[in-house]
Amino acid sequence: MPTSLTPIAAQGPKVSRFIAGYWRVNQWNKTPQELLRFASECLELGISTVDHAMVYRSEATFGKALALDPGLRSQLQIVTKFGIKPMGFGELGAQAVNHYDSSGAALIQSLDASLQGLGTDYIDILLVHRPDYLMDVRELAATMATLRAEGKVRYFGVSNFNTHQFEVLQRELRQNVPAGLVTNQIEFSPLHLTPLEDGTLEQCQLNDCRPMLWSCLGGGNLLAPASERHQRIHNALRVVADEHAVAALETIVYAWVRALPCAPLPLLGTSNIERVKTALAAEKIQLTREQWYRIWEASTGHPVP
Template identity: 45%
Template sequence: MSEGKSKRVVEPFVMGFWRLLDWQLSEQQCVSFLKECIELGVTHTDHADIYGQYECEAAFGAALKLAPSIRDEIKIITKCGIRPALAKKGLAGKANHYDSSKAHIIASVQQSLQHFNTDRIDVLLIHRPDYLMRADEVAEAFQQLKQQGDVLHFGVSNFSPSQLSLLQSRCDFPLVTNQLECSPYEMAALENGTLDQCQELDISPMFWSPLAGGKLFSRDDEKALRLQAVLQEVGEEIGATSLDQVVYCWLSTLPSKPSIVLGTGNIDRVSAATNSQLLTMNPEQWYRIWQSSTGHSVP
């Protein structure tokens, strides 16, 4: 089957809702936050069936129900394939495990559609690589969901280049993204070939934990301290108003044209993130940040 190239489907910034319950927003407050994000041009939303112990999707859907017109202004990205050992949810077994079977993928999508009170998922991702994944079976599930109109686009999350290539070889339409961890603190994606593959296939990766889960600002280990100093220095040079903006600019400079998942419920920080698109960083500045992370110069 074809490995045809993909056009960009996901915007440069995506609003992540895995902490939605922690924000303790009322349904109306969630609607207001969504409207503010839309005004800033952040219309893609990132979810997963398991977030909030299976409660975040439904909470988001309840907010959408208050303002149904918003559904046509946003894109919903969600993930499936992880099955936690949660007895209260009726899951069999004693261990967290993966399930990429056709039956589970289709059932998960149907559940997500109900949670979101919607008739389609814009992008569905397989949440983690499954060592027992049968690529033909996943492709069959994707094809059925696409034909039914339940899902418009498909991708993966945390896949290696070979794992993505395997699944792509069984799909007759292009996968549109690979959601990966990437930040100045965690740079494995720069070395393991995943970003090279994204360029090759013209896929925009999605970066989760771009601020390293707060490590860039809250950790006092040697690497974090080096990064804080250089991010501050470069930020002053490029006119950034916060270290967050420097990080987003650094990530956006990558030629794979990544989408960055924002994990904040603070609209001011969302606004600052979008304003980082007005900044530019030259190669010397970019590599100074890289060097502060690695602790050594380029060869």
């Protein structure tokens, strides 16, 4: 049964409560038909928002699936990102290093390639993938405003930005695009607690927007513990899962990340539709504060002060 869409920001678009991430799509070994089936099954489950990035090289792969069902595009909200230029990308020579480029020209070039790969003429939400230390916010915000006026991008956001980087771009963008930045896509999981302390979550609340959370399962590592810390978290999740009569630990992980007051939107990374259903089961789980802090304590290795 599809879940209803939810606003990502006060003046932002509606998105699904969970977002399907396609970073790893080229490792999934799915044919375009199989990928179309996966995306359609996600949609039936209410997951209409999909996450891509130029650097994932996922767009052309997904675009081949979309081309098989032209009616599907209008039912999706496509998020993609620009700004990372890895070695060997495009015209760069042998001396090139991985770098960031958030210039207006890089944005336009990357966006055009994204649109072409996906076979669409607009992106719902375009994110700056990582903060570029050489970011010229005035130029970037002006280019964003132009692309919005042209209808190529509906909304903008950022990813992996600290609070100051977010504020600097937000202030500039809001002068021409009142909706401003509609999200900060950041890493958060029981393995990665930094956002609890660095202000990024509260900043989203102050800006009336919701973060998207990546690698909530630590890229799968949380479920295959390889260290004492991983094992501690794993054990705590197991106990809480048993208390809720839930079989899958990832259901508890998603309930744990969704408990944050900023109402975050978790990204899923799985290629497996049964695992998608297991994640969605988190919508029905409400952890007690004591359970939430038990998982926090297992992660930090110490009780709250």
